[in-house]
Amino acid sequence: MAETNLQILLKRRPQGAPVPGDFDIVESAVPQPGAGEVLVRAKFLSLDPYMRGRMSDAKSYSKPVELGAVMEGQTAGEVVASNHPGFAPGDQVLGGFGWQRYSVRPGAALFKMGGDSAPLSASLGVLGMPGLTAWKGLEDIGEPKAGETVVVGAASGAVGQVVGQIAKIRGCRVVGVAGGKDKCDYAVKELGFDACLDHRGDLKAQLAEACPNGIDVYWENVGGDLQAAVLPRMNDFGRVVVCGLIAEYNDTVARPGPNLRLVLVKRLRIQGFIVSDKDGWARYPGFRQQMVAWMGEGRMKFREDIVQGLRNAPEAFIGLLQGKNFGKLVIAVD
Amino acid sequence: MAETNLQILLKRRPQGAPVPGDFDIVESAVPQPGAGEVLVRAKFLSLDPYMRGRMSDAKSYSKPVELGAVMEGQTAGEVVASNHPGFAPGDQVLGGFGWQRYSVRPGAALFKMGGDSAPLSASLGVLGMPGLTAWKGLEDIGEPKAGETVVVGAASGAVGQVVGQIAKIRGCRVVGVAGGKDKCDYAVKELGFDACLDHRGDLKAQLAEACPNGIDVYWENVGGDLQAAVLPRMNDFGRVVVCGLIAEYNDTVARPGPNLRLVLVKRLRIQGFIVSDKDGWARYPGFRQQMVAWMGEGRMKFREDIVQGLRNAPEAFIGLLQGKNFGKLVIAVD
Known part of the structure; x- marks a missing residue:
């Protein structure tokens, strides 16, 4: 030392x-x-x-x-x-x-x-700030219901892997998006996602195939091209959980965002949050207990x-x- | 006949x-x-x-x-x-x-x-679809609290006049935006708004003056330049009620919208709705009763x-x- x-x-x-x-x-x-x-x-x-x-x-x-x-x-x-x-x-x-x-x-x-x-x-990670971020964002904004389709950007990352696994436990169809075959294979084979799309490919075509019933919840970790490809496929009353915009963090000039006609016509909810909002870490003990239990059951990797x-x-x-x-x-x- | x-x-x-x-x-x-x-x-x-x-x-x-x-x-x-x-x-x-x-x-x-x-x-109007639209959108999405600042586009229009008056009854500072002096005078002198800005003027400067404590609720009836001027002044945890985009309805190509970094950093909620959503007209009787009472008291013009x-x-x-x-x-x- x-x-x-x-x-x-x-x-x-x-x-x-x-x-x-x-x-x-x-x-x-x-x-x-x-x-x-x-x-x-x-x-x-x-x-x-x-x-x-x-x-x-x-x-x-x-x-x-x-x-x-x-x-x-x-x-x-x-x-x-x-x-x-x-x-x-x-x-x-x-x-x-x-x-x-x-x-x-x-x-x-x-x-x-x-x-x-x-x-x-x-x-x-899984039991820390990123894990609690996933937990709170899904509970408070995403509100995934069984049978709904959830798309998760940065699917193999610290937050994305937890978001996708909780959504699977909640009975959703989970489609991840990640960079490259290894990460996508991991999301599907290890984490149990229903599909994972390589963002280096044609996102629009891949999303159309992987989300035949549209998208109910989009977990926004990424921004940029992924956001532009996902939003038009959102279903009525869809929720966009704005957690991060990693593809845009190095931008020196802000890119244009989505025209809000989509929000009106589809009655979307687009909401940002950070883990320390509202009740802060008050939910941490309950979160940790449930996550450790899921880990023991092999449902949270x-x-x-x-x-x-x-x-x-x-x-x-x-x-x-x-x-x-x-x-x-x-x-x-x- | x-x-x-x-x-x-x-x-x-x-x-x-x-x-x-x-x-x-x-x-x-x-x-x-x-x-x-x-x-x-x-x-x-x-x-x-x-x-x-x-x-x-x-x-x-x-x-x-x-x-x-x-x-x-x-x-x-x-x-x-x-x-x-x-x-x-x-x-x-x-x-x-x-x-x-x-x-x-x-x-x-x-x-x-x-x-x-x-x-x-x-x-x-006031007791019909536009009035119920104002009522439901404020109740479900805007959630104005006493002391907050509410900005209402198309302030003298069918929905805007009701939004602003309910927000005043709720104890908010209400800033309308309308086209021309007559409409603005009406909003302030008749409807009791705290201020009303002419959208033909310099919106950015007028908003800065009229909203010294930022904006907590933006009632979006308009889109376009007004939206672009309002959003950067939103406070943390602000709500954007997307009810209409009248300035954009004749567009043949959609304009770029807001970059979602603002939504993340300020933890905004941007949500669209229409009056027939969810419980539809189920709240109409209670709405009408309250509105007629306010009209009788001279609080709802x-x-x-x-x-x-x-x-x-x-x-x-x-x-x-x-x-x-x-x-x-x-x-x-x-």
């Missing part, structure tokens, strides 16, 4: 796609916990598409990361030293520690893990793409925005 | 804006009611923007009017002859009789009026633009799509 801290800072705001030079990698002293604080050593760092938004200073739902500050991110780690009665060295904890090896946080900002058999890294070494986080993140990961992208922090 | 029927038929489908030659005006024999049927003479015909959709064969929520068929429309009239036990000559009734003087309909398709003091023509003579319906309808009417457009059927 290293005895210095390692931190990845935002050096400058990207123009379009981020490049390695937008980040600074620095070594610094390990911080010391003050009163009520806890020193945590990260074991896993979650990399997620929303972080692209934090790198820009365009208005968004959260403040941008300041230039020169540690990149934000959720981390699972182990307590090294504690000045908080609720935590002791060796405890496994979850929190927003950022892209760094060591961090000091108030005990109240930590969530203690270990009540069930799930591996620690899963709490950053997950795939992680674990990259070794914190220094590789910038490159891995750049690849995430290009769809190079296969499964939930996690950094194993050395 | 004329002894022949007068009918306005759809002659051809408009290219862009409708022109008088798209309609046929014909005289024919007065029809005779069969078993269980009622002969009604129209007194008032409602002209509404949705009818533009019925003239096209593009897929929409209702079938188009067939070429050569009577134009669809809701009418208030008087029973002339009845073979149905529920109706007698002289009864005032409401129904979808179309653009014609006389019509025969099954008794079950009629709604008998006259239980309260409201004038007959009001049942085509309405303005009608009554055009004399059924032969003038095509020209009046063409003007409606150009915003030439001032208040709910109704034809007094001669």
Whole structure:
């Protein structure tokens, strides 16, 4: 275990796609916990598409990361030293520690893990923010009913794989969309999706074939060409859950979106959300219990793409925005 | 009273804006009611923007009017002859009789009026389909809360005037948008809106001034430039009630719409609806009772633009799509 801290800072705001030079990698002293604080050593760092938004200073739902500050991110780690009665060295904890090896946080900002058999890294994906995002978005907006057709973009990604599997459990026809044969095979053969379309092919024709009864729920992770191909196939009273727009995050000029005549004529509901809205993490315990149960029954699978070494986080993140990961992208922090 | 029927038929489908030659005006024999049927003479015909959709064969929520068929429309009239036990000559009734003087309909398709003091023509506007549209859309989608800012397009129109007044009763700041000083003065001085913006002016600047706390509910009657100016000013968790897009109905090519990044970042809800959705007219009795009560208290005003003579319906309808009417457009059927 290293005895210095390692931190990845935002050096400058990207123009379009981020490049390695937008980040600074620095070594610094390990911080010391003050009163009520806890020193945590990260074991896993979650990399997620929303972080692209934090790198820009365009208005968004959260403040941008300041230039020169540690990149934000959720981390699972182990307590090294504690000045908080609720935590002791060796405890496994979850929190927003950022892209760094060591961090000091108030005990109240930590969530203690270990009540069930799930591996620690899963709490950053299927059992973490992406999983809860899928759960809440389907429950509150998607409202899939048995027999309906659900289309999920980025189907093998952290959120998409959970969305599709919950929709299958709810009795829906689930059609994923992903980049390339391997991801599509995984979605159909491992996750049990009814079909998965390669977005590099002719989306319009593939959607027509895979969704003969139209589309009732579109889980929007992607935007761009996929959105344009899906929306005209929506059924009356369809729901579009706007969770992400990964294909557009590097755009420097916003693309035109859908004309709202479609929304009127088909009485669609298009709604955006983020996991921390409304009741925030209040549903997390119930979510986790059900997900762990499904995992035990083999009905909820997950795939992680674990990259070794914190220094590789910038490159891995750049690849995430290009769809190079296969499964939930996690950094194993050395 | 004329002894022949007068009918306005759809002659051809408009290219862009409708022109008088798209309609046929014909005289024919007065029809005779069969078993269980009622002969009604129209007194008032409602002209509404949705009818533009019925003239096209593009897929929409209702079938188009067939070429050569009577134009669809809701009418208030008087029973002339009845073979149905529920109706007698002289009864005032409401129904979808179309653009014609006389019509025969099954008794079950009629709604008998006259239980309260409201004038007959009001049942085509403030107490009719447009009023119920405002009521249901606000209740189900807009959900205005006291202190919120509500922006209403086509503010002096049949739906807009009711939307704004209900929102005022609910304690909202109401900002209308209309075409010209007279309509805006009416919205503010008569209907009690907090402000009304002339869409012929600089909408962006006017909205910034009139909505210092942003916009929580946008009642979309218009589309086009107004939509583009309003959406960037929506507050987090704002609702866009997509009721109509009158500025776009004559477009032959759909305009680009809003990029959904806004929906994601602000967690907007954009939802379309039509009055007949879900429970249809089941809420009509409660709606009418409340509206008549508000009218009695002077809290619900309405303005009608009554055009004399059924032969003038095509020209009046063409003007409606150009915003030439001032208040709910109704034809007094001669």
